[in-house]
Amino acid sequence: GLTNSRRLRYDKGPYGTAFEKLVSMAYPEGHPYHHTPIGSMADLDAATLEDARAFFRTYYAPNNAVISVVGDIDPEQTLAWIEKYFGSIPSHDGKQPPRDGTLPGTIGEQLREVVHEEVPARALMAAYRLPHDGTRACDAADLALTVLGGGESSRLHNRLVRRDRTAVAAGFGLLRLAGAPSLGWLDVKTSGGVEVETIEAAVDEELARFASEGPTPEEMERAQAQLEREWLDRLGTVAGRADELCRYAVLFGDPQLALSAVGRVLDVTAEEVRAAAEAALRPDNRAVLVYEPIEPADEAAEGEEGTDAHEGADK
DSSP states (O other), X not given: OHHHHHIIIIISSTXXXXXXXXXXXXXXXXXXXXXXXXXXXXXXXXXXXXXXXXXXXXXXXXXXXOOOOOSSOOXXXXXXXXXXXXXXXXXXXXXXXXXXXXXXXXXXXXXXXEEEEOOSSOEEEEEEEEEETTSHHHHHHHHHHHHHHSSTTSHHIIIIIIISOOEXXXXXXXXXXXXXXXXEEEEEEEOTTXXXXXXXXXXXXXXXXXXXXXXXXXXXXXXXXXXXXXXXXXXXXXXXXXXXXXXXXXXXXXXXXXXXXXXXXXXXXXXXXXXXXXHHSSTTEEXXXXXXXXXXXXXXXXXXXXXXXXXXXXX
């Protein structure tokens, strides 16, 4: 399962290497997220049966699990079934405490890598370091990214796709992680022969303008409504509700927060959103990945880069 999901998520498809590359740049060597949680193919290939058994015994133990049962249930009967099916499974105390994932508020420099791969178009991707999940500052950052890059009414889409026509897609979203800073994920695919520098200058101009002026009242209302709708969508299905209850129980020790989390987002002010952008959406607080397409026939001529591209495509 893991091997297959790794191949599907990271190794196959255009720009498939982006997530792994950007995360390893944004979180320094030695940080728990420097390597993506799913692991590398080298790690998966090296794992023994005993490694897998020991991991399963340790982490898939009842004292390291949360069960949520959602639906039209009889609580007494449900608890009896849980006791019957799970009660006899032994607990296990070998779990290591999580490593400290805190980092300084900003990266402090712009990190950059250019990747030559078989991709359909040039792309600019960037990861900005943002506040921890569960904080008001993180919710403010979420609203900032929604105004800037959350869909077709967003500032970056209007500027790059509609007005300048330098991009075919422009998005900016929040990736919330456990026990570590969140990431603001910028993803722009260029149109035609447009150079990445042109796009990057426009992005930085829009971010600087937003950091100085903040969102308009209409943008605030729309972004809050958008995040509220996404929250309702997650709670709107039985599986989604179960998932959210588990997430808040595991990460914050309180499943009830799943039902009240959106209230915090609706409570954030426009000034907090502007301040979040000013603090974090700066060139010295990002890891940047630039994709330059290569022709499949040119691989041999590209030397080292061609080899990298070939490996990235074939894993």
